[in-house]
Amino acid sequence: MISNYYILNVLRFILLVLVQVLVFNRLNFFGFINPMVYILFLYWYPIKENRAAFIGLGFLLGLAIDFFSDTMAIHTASTITIAYIRPAIMRFVFGVNFEFQSFKLSNTTQVQQITFLTLLILVHHLVFFTLEIFSLANFLLVLKKVLATGAATLILCLLFGSLFSVRKE
Known part of the structure; x- marks a missing residue:
């Protein structure tokens, strides 16, 4: 029997892909900012x-985002990178606490959660825009895009997180 846990993750996957492809890929704040x-x-x-x-x-x-965005595996490389280094980022943000069986992201402080999300976004965007521009001569352009798009992504992710979070009372 499939548990609610798997259904929730499948729904998150599908809805985030649809929202990204249908809404956020079409936005162009200041001509170059597309939140991810x-x-x-x-x-x-x-x-x-x-x-x-x-x-x-x-x-x-x-791959799903690349397929609908026609970006030639740049999103795939970026998501695999942050999926691979997520334990190292977690160890940096949460210390060795995250290795315990009872560790949950919801039990950490809000500052730690925002720091963790910020680092995921920065690493993702750094890989993404480095592969997109693919030139060391344009390092400042990469940095500008990483910081601007990263800030927009962080703000929207925090808004989505607060919108869909389950409050403990």
């Missing part, structure tokens, strides 16, 4: 799940 909110799937994915399955889902997520 599909990163939330990799942020919300449970911590203690199978790592190979997580990297595979990161690949499928990036």
Whole structure:
């Protein structure tokens, strides 16, 4: 029997891909800022799940976005990168606490959660825009796009997170 946990992750996957492709890929703030909110799937994915399955889902997520955006596997490379280094980022943000069985992202401070999300976004955008521009001569352009798009993505991800979070009372 399929549990609610798997149904929730499938729904998150499908909805984030649809929202990204149908809404956010069409936005162009200031002519170059397109927020990438599909990163939330990799942020919300449970911590203690199978790592190979997580990297595979990161690949499928990036591939789905690439397929609809016609971006030649740039999203795929970026999502696989953050899926692969997520444990290192978590160790940096949360310390060794995240290795305990009872660790949950919802039990951490809001500052730690925002720092974790920010680092995921920055790494993703750095890989994405480096591959998109693919020139060291344009390093400042890469940096400008990473910071501007990263800020827009972070704000929208925090808004989505607060909109769809389950409050404990």
